[in-house]
Amino acid sequence: MTVHFKQDEPVNSNRLDGMKQGVLGKPLPRIEGLAKVTGTASYAAEFPVENCAEGVLVTATITRGEVTSIDRESVLSMPGVIAVIDDEKLCTRAAQGTANEAPMQGPSQVCYWGQPIALVVAETFEQARDAAKHLAVEYRKEEGAPLDPSEVEPEEQEDETVHQGDLAHAMADAAHSVDVTYTTKGHASAAMEPHAAIAQWDGDKLTVHASLQMLNYNITELADALDMKEENIRLISRFVGGGFGSKLGISEEVVAAALAAKEVGRPVRVVQSRQQVFQTVMRRSETTQRLRLAADSDGKLIGFGHEALVSNLPGETFAEPVLQSSHFMYGGENRELMLNVARIHRMTAGSVRAPGEAVGMPALEGAMDVLAAKAGIDPVELRLRNIPEKDPEDGLPFSSHKLAECLKQGAEAFGWDKDQRKPRQRREGEWWIGTGMASAARVHNISEAKARVTLKTDGTALVETDMTDIGTGTYTILAQIAGEMLGLDPKRVLVELGDTRHPRGPGSGGSWGAASIGSAVYVACKAIREELATRIGTSEDKLELSEGKTATGESLTDLLEGKDLAREGHYEPGDIEDDYTASGFGAFFAEVRVNHYTGETRVERMLGAFGFGRVLNAKTARSQCIGGITWSIGVALTEALEFDPRDGHLVNCDLAEYHVPVHRDVPDLDVVLVEERDGAASPIQAKGIGELGMCGGAAAIANAIYNACGARLYDYPMTPDRVLAVMPD
């Protein structure tokens, strides 16, 4: 039986706080953790499949043009080689998140350097790899493909444009004004598990073990790509070795494995090499952002401007949503916002952790620091003075707003010294030491979701959905929600995820997973509680369950009368999405040391205070936050995709040349969880936390660099050469 709940109003009943099991929010270790630490958790490429052939992708070595011939004979005589697949159904790009349709297909048309054009299948990986290198390919090149975003006429994203009042006039009248341009380089998700798939056919039924974030969309995308019915496809992703947006949509290896398995009549595994993952999946676009802030003598904003230029391939709808939180972050009645996209032939741009705010907030919060210094106002105080009472553009109320609390609690916990705002106050040997801060914001997303909960006669519960756990903690928080509602120790709740045979969840992406699927589990459990209450002649709101018993001592097992009790919860966001502006908020504080002679920056300590609704598990929530803060360090100091200006190919396409933070780059990190209940965000009053932790953190580091040594930089990442170039004598 399915129970549907469409949310049109806030849910402020705080039901979860009234439950008796007392496990929700507790810092429980992950229920799948033992499998992960002992190496017994199986990821996509690791399922034992009999007679599995190995496929290796071949990628284009031109920027734009046509594949005129592929000489199969050049490799078919090599040992172990079984087939060369260059089917026009092969995908040449990964699908964008929530695309729900096949990505670009047709490998004979090349749109970027590194695009997949064929798959070589052999008995072993070594044979396939060797053959893939030797496959003779001829091209007809099209010269003149645009590669530099600043050299093409950009397309305006009109949905993002805001002209309100007269910003130019406000800038001229302002007591304090800032007009600065920031740049950010491209970023890679660089999830540790490379994209992988094993495809098997049984007649016209296809099963694919894959590493994907959103099976509910991915099954539709794969069916569309292969021109087959969804009911004939089963996708399995029980463990996903990191996603960060790169596995939102199906990528090239999934379709290639399926086509190859069909052609060779046996299972085929395709694992992308690390270099291929970098070059074929998704990049975060580089950005150029102009910030204009106009403030009165008290530092209150009267004008706000944020214009950004990003890029993508022709034919892609995704445009890095740089301005997403700028629309509501601070007041200022005179506003100019505009997002432009340049069409260039670099690899596909798409979602990388916190698309939009990950780069928009570091620019905005850098500019706010410039304003604070100009106006002589403490940066924390400047932000407190500019928190709007309602959305400054559409006038909607905020569902909840914890920025002020985060700023205050964060400053207190960090030991923020507002009297040390002048640069160059502390020096130890070669090192300047300073502190900086920034606000955090990440829009709240929520999605339709379904989950089935079964209360079993053996006194356990089963939760089933095709939702994924990409390291976020889904397994554990769903066991906690079900355990809380049904009065069970979470150890007695089995959670089955990542299989399209289960009800469709929301998928993991945009930080919407926990709130969406958690609400579906909540709806299902509430329906089970209603049935149990009926059986003992009470009402659901009076039913008290803990440790498998009712308040009057009846066991759940007895109430079931020998029959499992199952309900499917179907959560759907309704009018609530249009009635409020909903966002997570937070504040970052960082202490850095900057070497006067080399320009090297080391982060000494960092703290984040975050308000994101109900905390479902204090341990996994904190881990999401420290993960985000760690990404902030990468954005601030090291991460940059570098493209060859001659052919647009990604030069630093591996983990030696693309510098993600390593152990020694990351100090102890402090996290303050600012608890709140946001009933307009979701029925379980939770928002997302997977991305908020990196939305602005890079600016806290940039601002600390300025405070430490007086070098004001406007280009991320702030590598030693860039710091040194503006280091005062």
Next chain:
Amino acid sequence: MADTITVNETAYPTPDDPRVSLLDFLRQHIGLTGTKKGCDHGQCGACTVIVNGVRINSCLTLAAMHDGDSVTTIEGLGTPDEPSALQRAFLEHDGFQCGYCTPGQICSATAMLEEIAADWPSDASENLEGRIAISGEEIRERMSGNLCRCGAYANIVAAIEEVAAGGRS
């Protein structure tokens, strides 16, 4: 007699194809998929295993070169029923998220603590000679070859520090 590699105390013949890396041998030939392939170029550390007591990147060495060697993988350090002290500490401190780099982190940390105990100096050490004291900086420096993109570093260091201090035994 055929060449053999001993993995977690079981002997296996080395593969016929000399191109097979130790990593692919473990994962594809003998089914020990706990050791992970993250980059295949020695850049991420996900494939770290312990060979004759020393940690190495198993993707950077060929299986055929390990005749007579003894390899310990994550499966050999502990099991779900009997996890090692580090495995328990990683679980308790949430020293992982997606779990893909985790076997490499744990194998690496297991051997790394032995390196400190044997007074091998690192860039973070005060001196090249003499006793090496365990510290957060020593651990961070020595673990920097094991990348974690989820960003669990702070928790990983906390887990290792606890075991180094004699915890979770």
